[in-house]
Amino acid sequence: MPSPTTDSDGTRPATGKRRAPLNRASVVAAGRRVARDEGLSAVTLRRVAAELGVTAMALYRHVGDKRELLVAMLDDVAEHLVIPDREGTPSDRLVLAFRALHDHLTAEPWVTEVLKAGELFGPRASRFVEHVLALLEEAGLGDERAADAYWALWWYTFGHLSYLPALRPEGRPARAELMTRVPATDHPRLARMLARPPRQAAAEDAFVPGLRALLRGLLTD
Amino acid sequence: MPSPTTDSDGTRPATGKRRAPLNRASVVAAGRRVARDEGLSAVTLRRVAAELGVTAMALYRHVGDKRELLVAMLDDVAEHLVIPDREGTPSDRLVLAFRALHDHLTAEPWVTEVLKAGELFGPRASRFVEHVLALLEEAGLGDERAADAYWALWWYTFGHLSYLPALRPEGRPARAELMTRVPATDHPRLARMLARPPRQAAAEDAFVPGLRALLRGLLTD
């Protein structure tokens, strides 16, 4: 390996063969790239390292362990969330915010697979939480009820996000197989529900009505 | 524990050294035992096999692969759910049902870790889904709205279940560390929320009010 140049810690591209120096951001970016292009299961330390032209053990200088890498990848996603807002009722603005959150976390499928409801989100997206709490306050909720409402909204949103992978092409056979196993005579309503087309779009369309219903219930009492 | 049915092949206890013959149920039971006693991470094919006094490869005759074992373990839990009911409004009876579901899935911590919102639950607990759909119908909802409402309720419930592991002792340090990183001046409401004690009991108490709010929103419109 060539490396005789004695530069201090310059970020220069250097001449030809020298690799850019590793840092946390580049490791996280490489992890996201592998996850996006090859799926979450491809995100191994060896694979991410290869992506950077480096050996797996080199990553340990920058991330601690694999779990920390995944958390950092998630934080990276959360940081780039843009929270839309406009004139309107607090309820409408809350719908707007949670739709944006939902769509943002859905943009890269691997996100919904790493996401753990408590551990990885919530407080990490500080701006988002603060925004939501402010709107709930504006809607007339006190500290305690606002906090409960925030969690209810997040649990609902998280639940829906977790449901989406099952609708992806890989999950379809499992669902089809389930349908054949449900005894229609014993469970007529369930049979009717499963008979309805479980299109991805339908599930996404179902998110907002449920969100509105939840808000209706949370804000009126 | 299956009753001593006189089956075709030799199910005799045999004399002394002969191990009871393996079957799917015993493999699933062994998996649940290991998960309950040593946590989900201990559920490896080698460990489960050892629990049965057998080698890992012997399991493949009964479960296909590891994912199938986990699904079977979950189905086993779902099957033993008792759905309580009593006189009352559909709303009250729905709260009763979802509380029971919530408590049942919470009884063994590993369950919330394997649970995938779409893939593993929902239709598998046929009795439960049918019961809920019937109550929603009784409350005046048509097929389509009842199905949407069922999913909304399940997403909310699932989200809360997924949140609980973070409250377990192992997850606490992470939360404490988050608190110190949140800038109180920029996010005063978030800081107040995090300052409140995140006791496990509090989170469980928060489940029912949110559930009621969601139902309020779903049933009135």
Place this chain on the structure above:
DNA sequence: ACCTGAACACCGTTCAAGT
């Protein structure tokens, strides 16, 4: 028919060693 032994192709992680 049911189970075993040995092997394969991976993991995350460690540690001493290189430069």
Place this chain on the structure above:
DNA sequence: ACCTGAACACCGTTCAAGT
């Protein structure tokens, strides 16, 4: 200071072989 090579202790899974 930063990275590598080699090794460790695991995984899930396969396959031919035993009984």
